[in-house]
Amino acid sequence: MKNSAIDEIGQEKCTGCFGCFNSCNVEAISMEISKEGFYYPLINDGKCVSCGKCNNNCPVIRFKSDNYDEDKIKAYAGYTLDEDIRMESSSGGIFSELANYVLEQYGVVFGAKWNKNIKVNHSKVCNKQDLKELRSSKYVQSNIGNVYKNVLEELDRNKKVLFVGVPCQVAALKTFTQSESLITVDLICHGVPSMKVFESYLESKSRNKKVNSVNFRDKSKGWSKYCTKISFEDGSQYLKITREDPFFHGFICDLYLNSSCYDCKFASIPRSGDITIADFWQIDEELMDERGISLILTNNEKGENIIKELVKNNKIEIFEKTLEDALKGNPRIKNGHLRMRDKREECLRNIEEEGFEEISKKYIVNLKRYVY
Ligand SMILES: Cc1cc2nc3c(=O)[nH]c(=O)nc-3n(C[C@H](O)[C@H](O)[C@H](O)COP(=O)(O)OP(=O)(O)OC[C@H]3O[C@@H](n4cnc5c(N)ncnc54)[C@H](O)[C@@H]3O)c2cc1C
Missing domain, CATH: 3.40.640 (Aspartate Aminotransferase; domain 2)
Structure with missing residues (x-):
């Protein structure tokens, strides 16, 4: 009997890569969205045959790169x-x-x-x-x-x-x-960043208008001042330098990764x-x-x-x-470590109930980006 990959690594370490989902040929794994707004696998114990395939295709467990090291790249x-x-x-x-x-x-x-x-x-x-x-x-x-x-x-x-x-x-x-x-x-x-935060952000910008498209990297003001452009069905637009946009600011300040x-x-x-x-x-x-x-x-x-x-x-x-x-x-x-914000959990717990604008006022506007 083998543990499933998600049982072995735990939800905190799961990247939501869909490796285990693609490995399972008895359809015992579905991909769900967590309360925090990230993909994770859910195992149907009734269908799981403990074959261990998901372990073999979980990069957190299995991946080892034989690509070049720093001196050869x-x-x-x-x-x-x-x-x-x-x-x-x-x-x-x-x-x-x-x-x-x-x-x-x-x-x-x-x-x-x-x-x-x-x-x-x-x-x-x-x-x-x-x-x-x-x-x-x-x-x-x-x-x-x-x-x-x-x-x-x-x-x-x-x-x-x-x-x-x-x-x-x-x-x-x-x-x-x-x-x-x-x-x-x-x-x-x-x-x-969390999908729940993104969805709440989009709702706050659209105010019931239908969103036609989102572009986080619009270059109309240039590459260094790339913009977030949200286009609505009624022809109106939201255009803001991405680095000054609250959703992006919370993302880049590591608040809701x-x-x-x-x-x-x-x-x-x-x-x-x-x-x-x-x-x-x-x-x-x-x-x-x-x-x-x-x-x-x-x-x-x-x-x-x-x-x-x-x-x-x-x-x-x-x-x-x-x-x-x-x-x-x-x-x-240089290294994969980022500092987790003290308020991350609280922010993700409150996003659905309070909505993006409230979250932005409470947790995002005063954040300073960490220097690594
Ligand atoms: C979540 C995320 C974080 C990033 N963080 C950084 C960073 O910290 N520093 C940095 O320099 N660059 C970062 N990038 C990469 C950067 O934004 C550009 O994608 C990259 O420079 C490629 O640009 P391009 O002009 O060659 O191609 P583009 O035409 O911009 O192509 C984008 C490519 O990215 C893929 N892609 C887009 N969104 C996603 C997604 N959500 N998940 C998986 N693939 C996706 C598309 O399939 C496409 O192949 C990040 C990208 C993403 C998606």
């Missing part, structure tokens, strides 16, 4: 040479060029998109027109659904596959396959993906460009070869940097 600043893609992307648009590279080889791409109810789901994209939906960072946890299984199916059909996600998701996928035809890209991830994000074993080096992408914050003056600059880490030979091919094919421009320079603006990668 290469770091670059870079951007796509396609102006339109760059402007639609969070940073330098490197994700889209990696995706185009795979689509041009008749492969498929899995990434996160908003659905019409403004929830984030991982989904498959097979052509360049649909890639737009995956662009730009959605600062809420993505529902993976059956995507790891879908990746295996595509690989079985001899397709090339690109999977992009936060590092725990990439680590989960890697417990299923290490196929040469799979390219994995992880994002430097500050952590994921998933409990596992405060001690994340996937945040540091060695990384889970073949390639890591992020914003190149604190880029030197001569490269600073308001259209956005990506930070790129090549974590193994495969990742390095793909980036070099994109350069050779005139898709991207890159500049080699030291790892130290690359990480100045992204201390998250």
Whole structure:
């Protein structure tokens, strides 16, 4: 008799990656949303056959990266040479060029998109027109659904596959396959904020108007002053510099992240993906460009070869940097530890009853960001 993965690690350490959900072939696991607003697996004891599969596909238990260590990783600043893609992307648009590279080889791409109810789901994209939906960072946890299984199916059909996600998701996928035809890209991830807080925030902004779309990384005021843009069905808009937006402020001040994000074993080096992408914050003056600059880490030979091919094919421009320079603006990668706020639990307990505006006044407005 084997304990299930969630029994072994406990809910606090669970990242909500959907690894166990995808591993179970007797449908004994459902993914629920916790009181705090994060995905977690619920085991149906009546169906569970204690086979241990969920243990094998839980990255918290199983994952070990054999990617490069600090001395071998290469770091670059870079951007796509396609102006339109760059402007639609969070940073330098490197994700889209990696995706185009795979689509041009008749492969498929899995990434996160908003659905019409403004929830984030991982989904498959097979052509360049649909890639737009995956662009730009959605600062809420993505529902993976059956995507790891879908990746295996595509690989079985001899397709090339690109999977992009936060590092725990990439680590989960890697417990299923290490196929040469799979390219994995992880994002430097500050952590994921509570879905319950996000929903309450959206309600406070919409006031019963229907929300058509949310973009946390609108570049109309430039990359360094990226905006949160919420578009409503009646044609009106909410536009605010993201760093001045209360939802983002509470997120970046670590007030309502998933409990596992405060001690994340996937945040540091060695990384889970073949390639890591992020914003190149604190880029030197001569490269600073308001259209956005990506930070790129090549974590193994495969990742390095793909980036070099994109350069050779005139898709991207890159500049080699030291790892130290690359990480100045992204201390998250040095260690996965973040300080949990004393008021986190209280805030998450009260969000549904009190609503976002009250929570914002009580816990968010006076917060100062921790310096790590
Ligand atoms: C929750 C979260 C936290 C982040 N924290 C940091 C950080 O601290 N520092 C930093 O420099 N960068 C962070 N990023 C990454 C950064 O915002 C950009 O996604 C990255 O620079 C890629 O930009 P791009 O221009 O190449 O591509 P873009 O076109 O912006 O592509 C975004 C890619 O991210 C994927 N994605 C979007 N939302 C999610 C999600 N919720 N879950 C999983 N995958 C998603 C999409 O599928 C797409 O592949 C974070 C991203 C997320 C989603």
